Amino acid sequence: MTVQAMDVRVAAPAEEVAADTTSPHASASWPCGEVLPVGVLPDQRRRSDIAEHLTVVRAAARRDARHGLVRVPRVRPDRLPPVVSLARWQTPFRFQNFRGTGSAFAVVAAMEAEYLRRYGVALHLSEQYAIHVAQAGELYPGYTTSPKRHENNSSYWSFHGTSDLASTLSRAAIPDEQSARYLSRAEMTLLRPAVPAAGDLADADDTPQENLDAFEFSERHIPTHARHRAHYRIADNAVVSLGMNPSIATLQSVIASGHEVIADVPAHCFLLVGYDRPRREWLVKDSRGQNAFIRVGFDDPDWPILAGHYLTAVVAPTCEPQLDAWWIGRWNIDIDGRCGELVVRRTADYRGTPGTPTKLGNFYCDGWRYDVNGLTEDDGRTVHFWIADTTDRIPAGTPSGQEFHAHLFSWDPRNAAGHTTRDGVPFGVTLSRNPLDRPSVDRTARAGFEARDWVGTWALNHDGFRGSWRSTRWIRCVPATHPRVVGPCRSRDR
CATH class of the missing domain: 2.40.128 (Lipocalin)
Known part of the structure; x- marks a missing residue:
């Protein structure tokens, strides 16, 4: 499947910032373990999902531009290291179980890496809670005139999130995995009939708000005690958008400065944790069950980098719950x-x-x-x-x-x-x-x-x-x- 990257005109020019390519956090070699090709798993993306995701990515890029979040580093490619890896700061690989929740896994993985790098603590944060915040916490634009009987999305539906989830998690804290564990697709399917008030939870305009609430706020989905333990968060003003279609040199400069890139690719999201310029490959941490880093070519037509965000700080792990x-x-x-x-x-x-x-x-x-x-x-x-x-x-x-x-x-x-x-x-x-x-x-x-x-x-x-x-x-x-x-x-x- 070949996907054509498409450009978008943003509402405001991106701010250029000087690139720091001398980070002590970066390694000049890739991990010693096996690095798999991107095609190790079958491509299950649908063209309809790709088109829908691209629409959401474009909207996020325009919103970032309006809010002044787009800051593109000024880069001299000849000064970039040829090989960079942030693999040593990555927490264990985790499997999203084909729920379409790649953006939550990529953003949470970036948060965990920053906690390990900055505070020396290895965490397993709750992707389930991050998805819940993004879906149940969203308010549809034009709520007063919307024909829908509900005002937000549901965690039960397919999740077409983007890397801008990082902006949400700079305002909404999440707990650890033990407080709100990730549910597989099969577990989510079994949970719905176990909450009778949720009904069939069809992704349709006439699904009542009360059905969504019954599922989202069920103790079996997100326990109340998890809300009392939500204190892991991206710091204020610590999310940077790279806008639409960032250049290869821009992405490399961010990684070389010691920051992973939460990358939007067609109908998916993964984490760029390194690059190899001679081989023209990205080192990627993904959530589709590879259980290893994967290689993605700079010019791979199936996996173009549509947009991206990175984070520069997280709040202290000892801070009080939000x-x-x-x-x-x-x-x-x-x-x-x-x-x-x-x-x-x-x-x-x-x-x-x-x-x-x-x-x-x-x-x-x-x-x-x-x-x-x-x-x-x-x-x-x-x-x-x-x-x-x-x-x-x-x-x-x-x-x-x-x-x-x-x-x-x-x-x-x-x-x-x-x-x-x-x-x-x-x-x-x-x-x-x-x-x-x-x-x-x-x-x-x-x-x-x-x-x-x-x-x-x-x-x-x-x-x-x-x-x-x-x-x-x-x-x-x-x-x-x-x-x-x-x-x-x-x-x-x-």
């Missing part, structure tokens, strides 16, 4: 006795400007669905959001409806609490991954919360510290409204 990840998934929510479910699919538009509101997900109550827009604050500890007053679709990021602030518990990440106002009156809000207790006092005969309702013993959860609080009397002059809540009151025994 609190944004703690919000993702399903929450039971109680808004002054009005109970429902809050589904958070993302805390940021990974392709938008950091720090701006986006569509977080939906609030479900009494059989209705409402859009939720907002953003995280305080390094992810607080989520500031608005629940729409209508069931219509609201433009992503629009602060429309009732405003809320909720805060994670430091010592109990399965719970959160906060406050809201309605018509100028403050009310408490509680959220939990666990079922919430229903109000134990029947106040149907009178309206609202009165001061005397505070009398009794309350189960108190303050930022994860649990105890009880007993109130023995009430004073009439105290306003009969909710204060700002610091923790969910589980129950009361009067």
Whole structure:
């Protein structure tokens, strides 16, 4: 199969940067072990996949240009070493099991190599979680006018990702493999019917959002504890795009400076970890089950380098988990006795400007669905959001409806609490991954919360510290409204 590389005009000129070709991390010889030819495995790519992937790669290149991420090194080919290898920094080979997840494996492999090089730690990070972030965390452009009944992709579907997944993983941390292990194609196929609410998960416009959510946020797919352990991430401003159709000399200069290139090739993604100029070959780490490095010719018509990214730094492996990840998934929510479910699919538009509101997900109550827009604050500890007053679709990021602030518990990440106002009156809000207790006092005969309702013993959860609080009397002059809540009151025994 011969694939023609196609050019694309980007929206802004690429920034040229000086190339560093004297990295001490590079070796002047290829690995001593066997290096296989690229054709050792049959080519299973379909032409339709190649065309679709090329469209996505072009869109990513245009987006990178708009955001100023394209930086092409200035190169003098005569000063490049003839042979360079970064093989000694690579973690073990891993098999994606023909799920079309090559981009996740290539980006994660580049992260693992940087952790080994920079911090001396050999990691096995979760490709499954990286795929989940990219698919469930995506928000389709033009959400308000889209004919689709869902707003994002599913990890269950074929994954046509590109090397720009690196940009997403510079904003969304991932855990280790043990926290969210990779599922083979057969395991994913068996998991779908094991989650009945997922339905058949057809990749079709009329597949409901709720089917995707049931699968993506199933504990058997991504356990909640994996979100609490997500702290491996590419550092801020450490992802560089090489734009569309980078030259051979450009790719060589990046590798010679000690950085792997996450390379987009037709309908696939792999990692360039070295080159041999006399033989005109790339040294490649792939994820298709070769269990060895492979050789790919500079001029191989089946594997042209369409685009690429590389990373220059990762956050310290000892850093605290990313609190944004703690919000993702399903929450039971109680808004002054009005109970429902809050589904958070993302805390940021990974392709938008950091720090701006986006569509977080939906609030479900009494059989209705409402859009939720907002953003995280305080390094992810607080989520500031608005629940729409209508069931219509609201433009992503629009602060429309009732405003809320909720805060994670430091010592109990399965719970959160906060406050809201309605018509100028403050009310408490509680959220939990666990079922919430229903109000134990029947106040149907009178309206609202009165001061005397505070009398009794309350189960108190303050930022994860649990105890009880007993109130023995009430004073009439105290306003009969909710204060700002610091923790969910589980129950009361009067």
